[in-house]
Amino acid sequence: MTVIASLRLPDPVDLIPSRRFPERRRLLERARDDCGAVTTEIVLVLPLLFTLVLVIGQVTVWAHATHMAQATASHALSATRVEDGTAQSGRSDAQQVLDQLGHGPLRGAHISVTRDVESASVRVEGTATSVVPFLHLPVHAEAAGPVEKFHLADQAAP
Template sequence: MLLAIVQFALWSHATHIAQAATSQGLAAARAQNGTAAAGSASAQQMLDQLARGPLTGASVGADRTSNSASIRISGTATSVIPFLSLPVHAEASGPVERFVPDLASGR
């Protein structure tokens, strides 16, 4: 029972790390001059700093179009119970930032 509690805590922590990394990557990807590569690199950097123990085999995917950006992270929570593999998946998406002139002011 104790191992199950520890396993759940590790999976939960790994999920939170993946969610934080997707948010960080999305912020970089949706910036006005951002790119999918910048979002992916930002998410990977955060994973490198935080996910060494609880999240293994993490992969980052990023897409950016003229209107939206998205970041996906998948991996596996570190296992303390033999033969138990719990997947971790996080995804974030949002509109890209862009300058839109104010046409109502007549300038």
């Protein structure tokens, strides 16, 4: 056991002559007092850093799901507001768009389409896929517009 103790390297503070470099000696002595400070900093900072990365990922997934919902609503509105369009044709078009885009970030999509004589509207609701545990962000998109009507040239308004 004494052999191992004698193989220890000397302390760097003892190697610096105190007369020639007193500032370095004080810095090394002060640095020796910070033993374990890095471990404490890592224990406090890393969970915050990981949480920040997860929140950024969650916002990205939510934004993508919102974009998917808006694209679906826009396509469904186009199919609904044409002259011979129906609410059912808009709903089937919306489902077809969702199938083409895949069901990645948009979960539980619910599509509601309404059409009357003057206007048509589409609403897509769902939730974004959860990256942060127990956080389920809602996603909704709406699109509305007038129903297309074609008039003969002699009946056109001035």
